[in-house]
Amino acid sequence: MENEALQITINDNGSLDILDKKTATTYRNQTILEENGDDGHSFNYSPPRNDLKIQSIEFKPVIKVVNSAILEVATITYEMMVPKDLEERAEGIQSTRLSVTIVVKLAKGQSTIDFEVAIDNRWVDSHRLCALFDEGIASKVSTADQQFGLIQRPVVRRSEMDLWQSDQEKWNEKPLSIETCQSFVTLNDAQKGIAIFPKGVREYEIVGEKYDTIRLTLFRTYGYMGKENLVYRPGRASGESVVKTPNTQCHKQLKFSFSAYYYQGNVNSGEVANSAKIANTRPLVYEYADFLNSRLIFTQSEVQKDLFVSDSLFKTNGHLTLSVIKKAEERPGMIVRLYNGHVDDELDDTIMFEKTITKAELVDLKEETIGALEVYSNTIKVPTQKHAKFVTVYVEF
Numbered sequence: 001m002e003n004e005a006l007q008i009t010i011n012d013n014g015s016l017d018i019l020d021k022k023t024a025t026t027y028r029n030q031t032i033l034e035e036n037g038d039d040g041h042s043f044n045y046s047p048p049r050n051d052l053k054i055q056s057i058e059f060k061p062v063i064k065v066v067n068s069a070i071l072e073v074a075t076i077t078y079e080m081m082v083p084k085d086l087e088e089r090a091e092g093i094q095s096t097r098l099s100v101t102i103v104v105k106l107a108k109g110q111s112t113i114d115f116e117v118a119i120d121n122r123w124v125d126s127h128r129l130c131a132l133f134d135e136g137i138a139s140k141v142s143t144a145d146q147q148f149g150l151i152q153r154p155v156v157r158r159s160e161m162d163l164w165q166s167d168q169e170k171w172n173e174k175p176l177s178i179e180t181c182q183s184f185v186t187l188n189d190a191q192k193g194i195a196i197f198p199k200g201v202r203e204y205e206i207v208g209e210k211y212d213t214i215r216l217t218l219f220r221t222y223g224y225m226g227k228e229n230l231v232y233r234p235g236r237a238s239g240e241s242v243v244k245t246p247n248t249q250c251h252k253q254l255k256f257s258f259s260a261y262y263y264q265g266n267v268n269s270g271e272v273a274n275s276a277k278i279a280n281t282r283p284l285v286y287e288y289a290d291f292l293n294s295r296l297i298f299t300q301s302e303v304q305k306d307l308f309v310s311d312s313l314f315k316t317n318g319h320l321t322l323s324v325i326k327k328a329e330e331r332p333g334m335i336v337r338l339y340n341g342h343v344d345d346e347l348d349d350t351i352m353f354e355k356t357i358t359k360a361e362l363v364d365l366k367e368e369t370i371g372a373l374e375v376y377s378n379t380i381k382v383p384t385q386k387h388a389k390f391v392t393v394y395v396e397f
Helices: 086-091 158-166 272-279
Strands: 006-010 016-020 025-037 062-067 071-082 096-107 112-120 127-134 141-146 149-154 185-188 192-198 203-207 213-220 253-264 291-293 296-298 314-316 321-327 334-339 347-353 359-363 369-372 379-385 390-396
Touching: 006 071, 006 096, 016 253, 025 071, 025 096, 025 253, 112 127, 112 213, 112 272, 141 203, 141 272, 185 213, 192 203, 192 213, 192 272, 213 253, 253 272, 272 321, 334 379, 379 390
Parallel strands: none
Antiparallel strands: 006 016, 016 025, 025 127, 062 071, 071 096, 096 112, 112 253, 127 213, 141 149, 141 185, 185 192, 192 253, 203 213, 291 296, 314 347, 321 334, 334 390, 347 379, 359 369, 359 390
8 A cells, every 4th residue: 555655565464564755764563453351440451460462463364455546445354362251361261253353544645544443342351452553763751642732751650660669558559651642642753753643542551672662552341340459559449349340341343443643853843733633633524415204305406506615714824733613602703722732842823814803812711801812914923832831712703
């Protein structure tokens, strides 16, 4: 599979080798699925004391690729054999079929690859499924977004882990680096990087001997509200340990989606925050058609096509990341909110409207006025925003 930016080679075991043409970098063994046990509960993941990790590349997949001028789609199907429950896992028994299908989509001109993963989870208890992206970039920190900004976290909390190892009785639980994100997580150096855009569970961990692999959680299942004496939290239970929660085993067909973005430079110059926003914002569409009601068909008259093929409310310089466009809650105008999606940088921006502005204000989250904004030729200069800061603008036309 190939477009202007990327070349994807599907290996015999179903993993992907992805060439970023702009940096001439090949990222090998991408999108390996990893299944393992979950002896946790509704509050905490915890591995079984006798775990068995199983990877998709241990099984021979069926691979199908369909190409067109604007979109290429690969379907990779595995019949994985996994333990039925924690008892079988402790004994190393793989008796149960776990059917998994990965759909890989590469669109024309894009540096983002879209993934859909479908799982038949009707027969397996108490386990977790993750997707692995080996970036080959040894890292001390991961970068992820949170509400209105980015945060860098250590991939392993060494000093805390040393303290925990020396006296576990003084800790409520093990200081893990299983983290959350809002719309992306990335590892990068000064020249290149990969960002993962989850669209379901927003949980990740950086793993590997060199801490160079993003492990994205797709789902986890368990059977109790709370448990005592977990590996990661010995002693107390987080919730009622006697309350069974059979529905949280998720015995059904499951589907998850996420994207991978291959970029050049660092997280700032690679515009990762803006790219995540684009990837997670899908166009709203409406199909105009005849209305069928029982045996009667109400045929609508032909619609005169007098609208522009494309139109725009406003444009920005793209320095800040767009958070929301919405109707104001109690006034007739619109709200536009942007935030600083870079690490450390201070950013400003300019909003250029295509309509005549009659009022422009800087407002707070309650949409109450902070002060008036000057307008020149229907253009608003947005105040400079520091790291992890945001700005909200109210406009009337």
